Structure formats: C-alpha cells, structure tokens
Amino acid sequence: MKITALEPKVIWQHFDAINAIPRASNREEQIIDYMISFGKSLGLKTFVDATGNVIIKKPGTHGKEDHKTVVLQGHLDMVHQKEVTSNFDFATEGIQMYVDGDWVKAKETTLGADNGIGVAAIMSVLSSKDMEHPPVEALFTIDEEKGMTGAMALTKNQLTGEILLNLDSEEDDIITIGCAGGVDVEIKGSYDIKLLDAKEYELFEIQLNGLTGGHSGVDIHLNRANAILVLVECLKELTSKFDCRLHSMNVGTLTNVIPRNGTMVIAIREDKLSALPHGFQSIQSKLQKKYEGTDPKLSITSEVTENATGVLDVQTQKSVIDAILNLPNGVFSWTQGVEGLVQTSNNIAIAKIGEGQVFFACHSRSSVDSERDMLVKLIRDSFSFAKVNEVGPYPGWEPKPDSPLLEIAQKCYEEINEFPPKVESIHAGLECGIIAGVYPKMQMISFGPNILGAHSPEERVQLSSVQKFWKFLNKLLQTIE
Structure with a gap:
C-alpha cells in the first residue's frame, strides 16, 4: 500500500x-x-x-x-x-x-x-x-x-x-x-604511537554488529548493550589472555544514540595466534550470554587485516580500558517518588582512537542540575589523562x-x-x-x-x-x- x-x-x-x-x-x-x-x-x-x-x-x-x-x-x-x-x-x-x-x-x-x-x-x-x-x-x-x-x-x-x-x-x-536537561561531554587526548615489529605481530579487525541500540533518553533504562562497552570488555579480555595491543577503535556517530556497532583493530603476537580462535570464541560466548536478554543478535567476528605497526603504549591502553569500564553508563539515579522515571543517566556514545589521538563523547542527562554536574565530574575524573569539555548544555x-x-x-x-x-x-x-x-x-x-x-x-x-x-x-x- x-x-x-x-x-x-x-x-x-x-x-x-x-x-x-x-x-x-x-x-x-x-x-x-x-x-x-x-x-x-x-x-x-x-x-x-x-x-x-x-x-x-x-x-x-x-x-x-x-x-x-x-x-x-x-x-x-x-x-x-x-x-x-x-x-x-x-x-x-x-x-x-x-x-x-x-x-x-x-x-x-x-x-x-x-x-x-x-x-x-x-x-x-x-x-x-x-x-x-x-x-x-x-x-x-x-x-x-x-x-x-x-x-x-x-x-x-x-x-x-x-x-x-x-x-x-x-x-x-x-x-x-x-x-x-542534558549536555554533551567530549574527551580529547593524545598518545605516543608505539611501533611494533610487523614480523612478530598479526593484526586483526574485530567487528561488533547486531546490537539493539536506541534513543539515549527514551531507552536508556532498558539496559541494552553499548557497543563501546562491549568492545572495551572484549579488549580487556584479549589483553589479559594474549597481551594484545590496540591499534584503533571506531564506534558511534551521535551522542543521543546508544551505539549499535563498531570496530577495533588489535595486534596479537605471532606466538599467541594458535590459542586465539578458542580464546576469542570463549569471549564471544561470554558476551552473548551476558546480553542475550536485550541484544539477542549480538555478533562479534574477527579477520586478519593489513599490517600496521602503530599501537597505543601500554599505559595509555590500560588507562582507556579502566576509564571506560569505570565510567557510569545507563541509569545513574531514579526520580524518588515517581516510579520508573530516570533522574540522571549517561550514554557513552562515541569512541574514536587512532593515529595518536583519543576522542570519546558522552551525553549526560538529568532533571537535577547538581547531579548532572556530579556526573560530569565523574567523567572528568575518569579521564584524568585527557581534556574534558562540556558542549551545548540545555536546560530541563x-x-x-x-x-x-x-x-x-x-x-x-x-x-x-x-x-x-x-x-x-x-x-x-x-x-x-x-x-x-x-x-x-x-x-x-x-x-x-x-x-x-x-x-x-x-x-x-x-x-x-x-x-x-x-x-x-x-x-x-x-x-x-
């Protein structure tokens, strides 16, 4: 019709x-x-x-x-x-x-x-x-x-x-x-590119697809998977199991959208490659199990990509992982006396890492200005290694x-x-x-x-x-x- x-x-x-x-x-x-x-x-x-x-x-x-x-x-x-x-x-x-x-x-x-x-x-x-x-x-x-x-x-x-x-x-x-009301919070930083021996490392592109996503205000209370968090969780597991190094990450386009897909490129030592398929499958199964209720179509795949030797230094990579995983995402507080109404929330919306630059963006919402300010301070404290700015605040x-x-x-x-x-x-x-x-x-x-x-x-x-x-x-x- x-x-x-x-x-x-x-x-x-x-x-x-x-x-x-x-x-x-x-x-x-x-x-x-x-x-x-x-x-x-x-x-x-x-x-x-x-x-x-x-x-x-x-x-x-x-x-x-x-x-x-x-x-x-x-x-x-x-x-x-x-x-x-x-x-x-x-x-x-x-x-x-x-x-x-x-x-x-x-x-x-x-x-x-x-x-x-x-x-x-x-x-x-x-x-x-x-x-x-x-x-x-x-x-x-x-x-x-x-x-x-x-x-x-x-x-x-x-x-x-x-x-x-x-x-x-x-x-x-x-x-x-x-x-x-709400505000965009932008995080910008830089790092020294660490060069690796291309003969000792293989590069893989990790692709995350199939998340439900949605509106960062209307849907934030539904606990849907956030593509940035899922990829960083995956990165942390790969780092602990295979000492992997992060080359780049690309997730998200708009701050009012819960990110649904994204990619990252990682470097794995040649002597760790034989154990990678089993380890990666274990990580994928773990994440699918974690989010099966909200994101049943979650899919993580990996494929060999072109050689590139520039990665984050070890400390910056650890700082990025810790900052993202410690960052509030989703509901921060509920409105007292009004059942089901979110008072304050944060959406980790954009992650761009590569070529010596780190960029993240969040959208923080609250009906209480002081609590929104508290949330922005938590973001600022989490990214002590980067510059944090508030952009375009609007009133409730x-x-x-x-x-x-x-x-x-x-x-x-x-x-x-x-x-x-x-x-x-x-x-x-x-x-x-x-x-x-x-x-x-x-x-x-x-x-x-x-x-x-x-x-x-x-x-x-x-x-x-x-x-x-x-x-x-x-x-x-x-x-x-």
Missing part, C-alpha cells in the same frame, strides 16, 4: 514529501528551502531566521480570529542511522518506507517519524481549508537531534503565541509536561501540573478516547525547556503518536496511533480559546 494512500491522507502525503529530502542535523538546507516554499505557496507569512528556523503564521478560522495564538512546534532534522549491510545514501536518497500491518517502517534505515510525523501534522494544519483553529504560529526548528541550536537561537520577538503544542513525543496515551523543562492548558488537553483527550491520558515528565530532552526560557509565560505541553525504536533502523510509527493523534490535535485546536 502506498504511504500517501494511508489515513489521514494529508499527514502521510506531507510525511512522504519531507522524507524524500535529506535532513540530517546541521545539514538541513534542503528541508529549510522546502518549508519556505511550502509556506509561501499557501500565501502565508513565512520567515526564516539566521539560524535556519522556519516560522509560518496562519490566521484563525472564522469565529476564532481573536482566540489565543497557538504555537505548533516540531524539529526538521532527523537521526540518520542505517544497518551496517545497507548501501543506502542519506545524502542523495529518500527514505524507503513500507507498511507492515499497523506500522510504517523504513528499509534498513531510521524512518524519520521522529519528528517528521509532528512536522507533517503541523503542515496539515497550515494547508487545511476546512478544520477549525485559532491563529497559528508554526515553528520548525533545526538541529534538535544533535545540539538544539535552533531552539537556543530563538529570540523573544519571534513569536506572539501564549500556548505551545510540541508534537515531538512518542506515546499516544501520555501528555508530557516536563523533561530532563519544569513541570507545571496546574496549567490551564493541561486541564483543557486532558478534557479533550478523555472526550475522544473515553479514558484519561497519563500526565508525565520524561527523561528524554525536548526543546520546551529552552523555549520556556525565552517565553516564560507560554503554556506548554507535548504529545505525539506511538513511535518505537527511534534513533535506530528499527524505528516505526503506528498507523492507528497517528489517526488518534490527529483527532486529538484537531479537538484541542477547536477547543482552545
């Missing part, structure tokens, strides 16, 4: 259009141009600021011209991730979507439902000719997935709305009213459970679904906290359809949930006065 034939057709047609356009974080030029043309084609006031955020304004429909202006907000960028075996080129190809029962999925890549469905819903409001709504300011931000620089660049004179509906949530029975979004907007939203939801929504804060980062800093009087909620597997090639969005989400958005816009 064609995506554009799904209901509601208007959303899927817009989603299909934007999914044909490459829109990675920091590379949104094409989607920005498309949105500007889209707004102008409707005869609506359309603006783009110096950062690349696009704002499109539409008057209220008959009888609602003087109602409170509503800001509909979503982000234009998406996470580009694909299966290791895929030849898909995000820079030139549109996402290849297909329908599987009640779900829309992508072939071997992320789908872009995060936040493409929210963007498509806003576009549907803007292009509608028959739905009732108050004055609308559509805010399409850039770079949400990587640095939230679009939201951070907003100024107080760009929007006039008193209400903001963020359409970047991923569970259709929840209205979100708060979220954690403080919940306001007594908001009049929330009361309206709860009533609308229950009228449509005949049961009340859950009202929650989440551990993932949303742009609402940043926007609230610029517009402190603006009332805000976030909601969206069911999206699973965000930030991984397993990403999918539920058809029936999109229909439910669209009805709720319509009802809410009709009700807000």
Whole structure:
C-alpha cells in the first residue's frame, strides 16, 4: 500500500514529501528551502531566521480570529542511522518506507517519524481549508537531534503565541509536561604511537554488529548493550589472555544514540595466534550470554587485516580500558517518588582512537542540575589523562501540573478516547525547556503518536496511533480559546 494512500491522507502525503529530502542535523538546507516554499505557496507569512528556523503564521478560522495564538512546534532534522549491510545514501536518497500491518517502517534505515510525523501534522494544519483553529504560529526548528541550536537561537520577538503544542513525543496515551536537561561531554587526548615489529605481530579487525541500540533518553533504562562497552570488555579480555595491543577503535556517530556497532583493530603476537580462535570464541560466548536478554543478535567476528605497526603504549591502553569500564553508563539515579522515571543517566556514545589521538563523547542527562554536574565530574575524573569539555548544555523543562492548558488537553483527550491520558515528565530532552526560557509565560505541553525504536533502523510509527493523534490535535485546536 502506498504511504500517501494511508489515513489521514494529508499527514502521510506531507510525511512522504519531507522524507524524500535529506535532513540530517546541521545539514538541513534542503528541508529549510522546502518549508519556505511550502509556506509561501499557501500565501502565508513565512520567515526564516539566521539560524535556519522556519516560522509560518496562519490566521484563525472564522469565529476564532481573536482566540489565543497557538504555537505548533516540531524539529526538521532527523537521526540518520542505517544497518551496517545497507548501501543506502542519506545524502542523495529518500527514505524507503513500507507498511507492515499497523506500522510504517523504513528499509534498513531510521524512518524519520521522529519528528517528521509532528512536522507533517503541523503542515496539515497550515494547508487545511476546512478544520477549525485559532491563529497559528508554526515553528520548525533545526538541529534538535544533535545540539538544539535552533531552539537556543530563538529570540523573544519571534513569536506572539501564549500556548505551545510540541508534537515531538512518542506515546499516544501520555501528555508530557516536563523533561530532563542534558549536555554533551567530549574527551580529547593524545598518545605516543608505539611501533611494533610487523614480523612478530598479526593484526586483526574485530567487528561488533547486531546490537539493539536506541534513543539515549527514551531507552536508556532498558539496559541494552553499548557497543563501546562491549568492545572495551572484549579488549580487556584479549589483553589479559594474549597481551594484545590496540591499534584503533571506531564506534558511534551521535551522542543521543546508544551505539549499535563498531570496530577495533588489535595486534596479537605471532606466538599467541594458535590459542586465539578458542580464546576469542570463549569471549564471544561470554558476551552473548551476558546480553542475550536485550541484544539477542549480538555478533562479534574477527579477520586478519593489513599490517600496521602503530599501537597505543601500554599505559595509555590500560588507562582507556579502566576509564571506560569505570565510567557510569545507563541509569545513574531514579526520580524518588515517581516510579520508573530516570533522574540522571549517561550514554557513552562515541569512541574514536587512532593515529595518536583519543576522542570519546558522552551525553549526560538529568532533571537535577547538581547531579548532572556530579556526573560530569565523574567523567572528568575518569579521564584524568585527557581534556574534558562540556558542549551545548540545555536546560530541563519544569513541570507545571496546574496549567490551564493541561486541564483543557486532558478534557479533550478523555472526550475522544473515553479514558484519561497519563500526565508525565520524561527523561528524554525536548526543546520546551529552552523555549520556556525565552517565553516564560507560554503554556506548554507535548504529545505525539506511538513511535518505537527511534534513533535506530528499527524505528516505526503506528498507523492507528497517528489517526488518534490527529483527532486529538484537531479537538484541542477547536477547543482552545
């Protein structure tokens, strides 16, 4: 079935259009141009600021011209991730979507439902000719997935709305009213390359594939394997059994993604090679057993690679292993009094080692600033041999459970679904906290359809949930006065 034939057709047609356009974080030029043309084609006031955020304004429909202006907000960028075996080129190809029962999925890549469905819903409001709504300011931000620089660049004179509906949530029975803040932590160091005698060593490339991965906020509590930790665990075992030396490591691309695969190149002495197959099989079995509940497809393979003699010195290799294995990863603490809500977490996201340079990156999240600072200090202490910097910190979004907007939203939801929504804060980062800093009087909620597997090639969005989400958005816009 064609995506554009799904209901509601208007959303899927817009989603299909934007999914044909490459829109990675920091590379949104094409989607920005498309949105500007889209707004102008409707005869609506359309603006783009110096950062690349696009704002499109539409008057209220008959009888609602003087109602409170509503800001509909979503982000234009998406996470580009694909299966290791895929030849898909995000820079030139549109996402290849297909329908599987009640779900829309992508072939071997992320789908872009995060936040493409929210963007498509806003576009549907803007292009509608028959739905009732108050004055609308559509805010399409850039770079949400990587640095939230679009939201951070907003100024107080760009929007006039008193209400903001963020359409970047991923569970259709929840209205979100708060979220954690976060920061990227970058670790940079250098080492003296140790040259080995190529006649005495054989080089092997270790390839790790098949991990589940996921969103470093939404999925962090699920204890899924982290590719960096798995490879470093493997390195530690190989070092203790075979005195192996690390040549290089390459894992991860984005800090808000739990890394799913990676490689490292190691050197093994020729006199140890006969015992390597059995030893490696033992390590592989041990790791597969450890993660069988969360990552049943975990696969570690090795193959001889070209000779290269430059490796880390013994002390640097030990320091890297100790630092990574001592580093907090996953849930650091839970929110007291709120069952199941993570308070503070850390995702070890990127590891690049080679040619005398060491680079690691983490994403640390917390709803408590002092605890986030504590976590960053632990990272800094673990990497005493390197330089540690905080990059792009963003604030959390403080919940306001007594908001009049929330009361309206709860009533609308229950009228449509005949049961009340859950009202929650989440551990993932949303742009609402940043926007609230610029517009402190603006009332805000976030909601969206069911999206699973965000930030991984397993990403999918539920058809029936999109229909439910669209009805709720319509009802809410009709009700807000």
